[in-house]
Amino acid sequence: AQSVTQLDSQVPVFEEAPVELRCNYSSSVSVYLFWYVQYPNQGLQLLLKYLSGSTLVESINGFEAEFNKSQTSFHLRKPSVHISDTAEYFCAVILNEGDYKLSFGAGTTVTVRA
Amino acid sequence: KAGVTQTPRYLIKTRGQQVTLSCSPISGHRSVSWYQQTPGQGLQFLFEYFSETQRNKGNFPGRFSGRQFSNSRSEMNVSTLELGDSALYLCASSGGPEAFFGQGTRLTVV
Numbered sequence: 001a002q003s004v005t006q007l008d009s010q011v012p013v014f015e016e017a018p019v020e021l022r023c024n025y026s027s028s029v030s031v032y033l034f035w036y037v038q039y040p041n042q043g044l045q046l047l048l049k050y051l052s053g054s055t056l057v058e059s060i061n062g063f064e065a066e067f068n069k070s071q072t073s074f075h076l077r078k079p080s081v082h083i084s085d086t087a088e089y090f091c092a093v094i095l096n097e098g099d100y101k102l103s104f105g106a107g108t109t110v111t112v113r114a
Numbered sequence: 115k116a117g118v119t120q121t122p123r124y125l126i127k128t129r130g131q132q133v134t135l136s137c138s139p140i141s142g143h144r145s146v147s148w149y150q151q152t153p154g155q156g157l158q159f160l161f162e163y164f165s166e167t168q169r170n171k172g173n174f175p176g177r178f179s180g181r182q183f184s185n186s187r188s189e190m191n192v193s194t195l196e197l198g199d200s201a202l203y204l205c206a207s208s209g210g211p212e213a214f215f216g217q218g219t220r221l222t223v224v
Contacts, residue, residue, distance in 0.1 A: 032211040034212070034213075036215075041220075042217055042218075043118075043120075043204055043215040043216050043217045043218045044204065044206075044215040045215070046212060046213070046214065046215075049211075049212055051211055051212075090157065094211055099162060099164075099169050099170045100145050100147060100162060100164075100206075100208045100211060100213060101147065101159050101162055101170045101172075102147070102149075102157075102159065102206070102213060103159070104149075104156060104157040105156075106156050107156060107157075
């Protein structure tokens with residue numbers, strides 16, 4: 001069964017427009033949630049994390065995500081994108097508190113156009 | 115603080131050969147995980163090592179193996195390479211739930 005579902009594989013967006021990347025996970029227990037970004041020919045960079053506490057988490061470059069336990073979602077948003085935000089974005093979860101195994105979504109490619 | 119270092123960055127191997135990839139985690143991190151990334155299958159978990167012990171294993175054949183040394187450095191080995199093993203192999207270093215990734219090793223099997 002799919003643990004993490006990213007509903008959009010490709011999201012084209014114009015510069016300075018808002019963007020939302022959707023992520024749903026399948027779990028009835030408390031989890032840790034993450035968003036990673038990958039630029040071409042590079043590894044994954046941690047963008048955001050939800051471990052506990054406030055359900056709204058923010059990154060230093062303007063992204064935010066909200067943990068919604070009832071809807072089992074962790075959607076990523078940015079109110080105004082830049083060309084440099086063009087990348088692939090992965091939602092990931094840790095389902096077991098006893099280890100650090102990440103289950104990833106299929107990824108969403110964001111292409112920002114001028 | 116140095117990040118996660120993976121070597122080599124690129125490898126080209128022939129079918130049937132074996133390969134060893136190396137990962138040096140962030141200083142102080144005791145957990146190292148390995149992932150395979152391909153266009154068709156996405157990011158798949160291979161295994162996790164914590165304090166030299168394999169703590170978790172993904173659904174890969176026995177040709178894929180790994181180990182962790184006392185200084186937390188880790189290696190993964192793939193024997194009898196197949197064309198389908200061509201992928202980006204990513205190492206992740208963890209001191210807690212957050213994982214920090216290296217740049218990856220791009221393996222091409224010809």
